[in-house]
Every structure is written in structure tokens, then in C-alpha cells.
Amino acid sequence: MIYVRATGIPYVFAPCIAVCRDPRWGAVPFVAGNKKVAACAKHYVGDGGTTKGINENNTVIDRHGLLSIHMPGYYNSIIKGVATIMVSYSSWNGVKMHANRDLVTGFLKNTLRFRGFVISDWQGIDRITTPPHANYSYSITTGINAGIDMIMVPYNYTEFIDGLTFQVKNKIIPMSRIDDAVRRILRVKFIMGLFENPLADLSLVSQLGSKEHRELAREAVRRSLVLLKNGESADKPLLPLPKKASKILVAGSHADNLGYQCGGWTIEWQGLSGNNLTQGTTILTGIKNTVDPETKVVYKENPTAEFVKSNDFSYAIVVVGEPPYAETFGDSLNLTLPASGLSAIKNVCGAVKCVVIVISGRPVVIQPYVSLLDALVAAWLPGTEGQGVADVLFGDYGFTGKLSRTWFKTVDQLPMNVGDPHYDPLFPFGFGLTTTPTKAN
Ligand SMILES: *[C@@H]1O[C@H](CO)[C@@H](O)[C@H](O)[C@H]1NC(C)=O
Numbered sequence: 001m002i003y004v005r006a007t008g009i010p011y012v013f014a015p016c017i018a019v020c021r022d023p024r025w026g027a028v029p030f031v032a033g034n035k036k037v038a039a040c041a042k043h044y045v046g047d048g049g050t051t052k053g054i055n056e057n058n059t060v061i062d063r064h065g066l067l068s069i070h071m072p073g074y075y076n077s078i079i080k081g082v083a084t085i086m087v088s089y090s091s092w093n094g095v096k097m098h099a100n101r102d103l104v105t106g107f108l109k110n111t112l113r114f115r116g117f118v119i120s121d122w123q124g125i126d127r128i129t130t131p132p133h134a135n136y137s138y139s140i141t142t143g144i145n146a147g148i149d150m151i152m153v154p155y156n157y158t159e160f161i162d163g164l165t166f167q168v169k170n171k172i173i174p175m176s177r178i179d180d181a182v183r184r185i186l187r188v189k190f191i192m193g194l195f196e197n198p199l200a201d202l203s204l205v206s207q208l209g210s211k212e213h214r215e216l217a218r219e220a221v222r223r224s225l226v227l228l229k230n231g232e233s234a235d236k237p238l239l240p241l242p243k244k245a246s247k248i249l250v251a252g253s254h255a256d257n258l259g260y261q262c263g264g265w266t267i268e269w270q271g272l273s274g275n276n277l278t279q280g281t282t283i284l285t286g287i288k289n290t291v292d293p294e295t296k297v298v299y300k301e302n303p304t305a306e307f308v309k310s311n312d313f314s315y316a317i318v319v320v321g322e323p324p325y326a327e328t329f330g331d332s333l334n335l336t337l338p339a340s341g342l343s344a345i346k347n348v349c350g351a352v353k354c355v356v357i358v359i360s361g362r363p364v365v366i367q368p369y370v371s372l373l374d375a376l377v378a379a380w381l382p383g384t385e386g387q388g389v390a391d392v393l394f395g396d397y398g399f400t401g402k403l404s405r406t407w408f409k410t411v412d413q414l415p416m417n418v419g420d421p422h423y424d425p426l427f428p429f430g431f432g433l434t435t436t437p438t439k440a441n
């Protein structure tokens, strides 16, 4: 076992040297001092591969597919010392992950030698049965015996504690299972230094939203943008855009909406719309901050084609995307953008040279519009620092990002993964055009 004090200096205890000699020693949870947090990798495992992408659904795939497509994130996070792993509501081939002893105890704890603790999702053991909580004693037995160490019980925790205690006393759940859970939870707490400093370190509160952190977030935005199209051909690129122009148009539902830039799980579970929920820079503000002072920036969320044609814009930036969502609210069988976004693309790009920036948590239907638009950028959910988008659009920095997912042509191709025999994506996994910074812009 490796013990990391709050100072961040690792201490290796003699009894544990055998573990540390093991080439898999990185499976030990690691927290580098009081300025780092205990992380949680989730949702174990196959959560991204459910049938039709439906939340909490069933992932149908053979073991080889599970290990090669869905498991690599866990290999990496365990080696980096992730302290906790949360189990998925979803099932693998019909077996609820919260009940899957083979994958939680067998693979995660025994094969990968994960030494942090396994936590359930919110009412995760309740949902082992259909309907949820139909047989709670069964849920307790099955979840604990699967190898879950900490159970997230949002409401009636005495029911859980009483049920668990009864089952341990009656040897339905072996004491060795409790010992394993307690050992793992205590190990993480020791490593976090909670026994030396049990309370939150309030001296760090002033760091929240600090300039330094916003700069880092802005850099993350710059580096995560993926340029999917840039002009009709490589010798006629549209990007980087000139900062100096007489008049430019910024359009689209996501151009001036911090809540939309941030997506779900921001301030509220399902996210919000608008600019007064948190501090930050919208993409529109970022553009205004970046262009030449003489460039006139016209912002119109949903311009008509007539409006665009009747103005002499040098070029247009259209920012569209998905509204915020989390979990089941994000389920979509069509993966289309809202109609307002599609009409913004048509009205603007049909009339003037345009770059379309897509704000989305995933690839969306874009193929029908690719020939209409001049440049296309996947910005994912850039968060509060919309300035990072302008930094790259106008060439202060180059585009460098690559697709970490395959971008489909039509939803009926899904699921489609790199390596599939009939791989026919719109943009393949790893795709991303580059530009070079133009300091003279
Ligand atoms: C609940 O599950 C247990 C098995 O753990 C079973 O013995 C019992 O009959 C079930 N109760 C109901 C009401 O289905």
C-alpha cells in the first residue's frame, strides 16, 4: 500500500512492498496532497454502449467487445490511481451491473487489482429489480455480494443499515465482504488525509473561478475544438478568419448563451439557458473581444435569408447545437439539431460564407448540411470560457483537436466503431483538420 500524506510525499510502508513491486502497483488509489481530489471513474461498465443509446439500458456485446471498447478508460484511470469507481445503472447482456459479481469483484477487483472502493449509483441497488425497490432485501444481498463497497442511499438509510445488519448477522452476507469494503473505504480516507484534516480546506475557496483556472479552461477549449471542414479545398481555407472586416454576422441559438455552452449538470441537474446563471464569456463576447475594433459585429439569433442577403456581411459565424440535458433527458433516437439551428444554418450559409460551430455533447446529424456550409467546427460543450473558441477561429492559436468518437453519416449506422468491418463514417475516429496560428492577423 502507498500512503500519501497531505504534503504529497509518498510513503511506502514495508509490509506493502510486495504490492509495490507488482508491476500493477498503480492500481493503488493515489491522491497527491491537499490540492488534489479523490476521483471517481464511472459508470462501470458499458454505459456508453446501451441499445439505441437509451439511458440505463442494456449493453449487448460479447466479452471481447466489452473489454476492448468499454474497458480501456478503466485501465487508464486505475493505473493513474483513481480512488473510486461508480457502477452503472445499465446492464451487460441483460445482467444489471449493480448485480454483476463477475465484473465488479472478478474483473475489477481481482483481475485489474483495483484497490480503491466501488460505489453504487443513486438508488442503484434499488434498481436491480423491476420495478425499483420491489425486493430491497434481494437488492442488498445482490449488490453487496457483487462487490459494491459503498451504497448511495439518498433517503431511507435506516432501511438499508437495518437490512444489511440483519443479513450479516444471519450470514447471508459474509463478514469477509464487509471487511473488504471497510478496508477499501478506510484506505481511501487515509490516503486523502481525512484522519489528519477531516474538514474541507476553506483556504482554497478563493481559488474557485480564479483567473488562473479560467485561463486553463480556456486553453482546454482551444485544444478540444475539432475542425471538420475548412473551405472547399485545402488551398482555399476559410479559417482562420480575418479579424479585420467591415461587417460580420454572428447567428444561432448557442452564440450568446452561457447555459447552452455549459450543458447539463451545470448549476442544475438539467443545466440552464441564458447568461446570468454563472460567470463566463459567451462565444459572441469572445468574438467581439477578438476582432479588430473597426469590425462591426451584428448579432441576430435567427436571421431570415432576406436579412442575410440584404446585408453586405464579409462572413458569418453560426453557433448552433443541442439544448442542455442530462441522463434520460438526453435520450434521442434521431440525434438531430433543433429546427431553429437548422434554419439558421440554411438561412445564413445559403447567403454568405459561413463557419458553423456545433455545441453538442456527442456527434449529431450534420451530413445534409456539410456541402452548404464553408467550415465546420465541433466545439462539444466548451463551458464558461467561450473566448477559447474565438482564440482559434481568428488564428491566435491553431486548430489541433481530433475526434475521440466516430462521427456518423446517418443514425441507422449506429452503433459504429473504428475497426468495424463496414466502417463508413462521415468523419472517422481521430479526424481533425489543423490550422497554423497567424500572428499577423
Ligand atoms: C425477495 O428476494 C428473496 C431472495 O433474496 C426471495 O427469497 C424472496 O422471496 C423475495 N421476496 C419477494 C417478495 O419477492
Ligand SMILES: *[C@@H]1O[C@H](CO)[C@@H](O)[C@H](O)[C@H]1NC(C)=O
Pocket (backbone or CB within 6 Å): 156, 158, 159
Ligand atoms: C423506511 O424503511 C422502513 C423499512 O422498510 C419503513 O418501515 C419506513 O416506513 C421507511 N421510511 C420512509 C420515510 O419511507
Ligand SMILES: *[C@@H]1O[C@H](CO)[C@@H](O)[C@H](O)[C@H]1NC(C)=O
Pocket (backbone or CB within 6 Å): 273, 274, 275, 276
Ligand atoms: C436571471 O436570474 C434571475 C435570478 O437571479 C432570474 O429571476 C431572471 O429571470 C434571470 N433572467 C434571465 C433572462 O434568465
Ligand SMILES: *[C@@H]1O[C@H](CO)[C@@H](O)[C@H](O)[C@H]1NC(C)=O
Pocket (backbone or CB within 6 Å): 331, 332, 333, 334, 335, 336
Ligand atoms: C428527435 O428526438 C427528440 C428527442 O426524443 C425529439 O424531441 C425531437 O422532436 C425529434 N426530432 C425529430 C425531427 O423527430
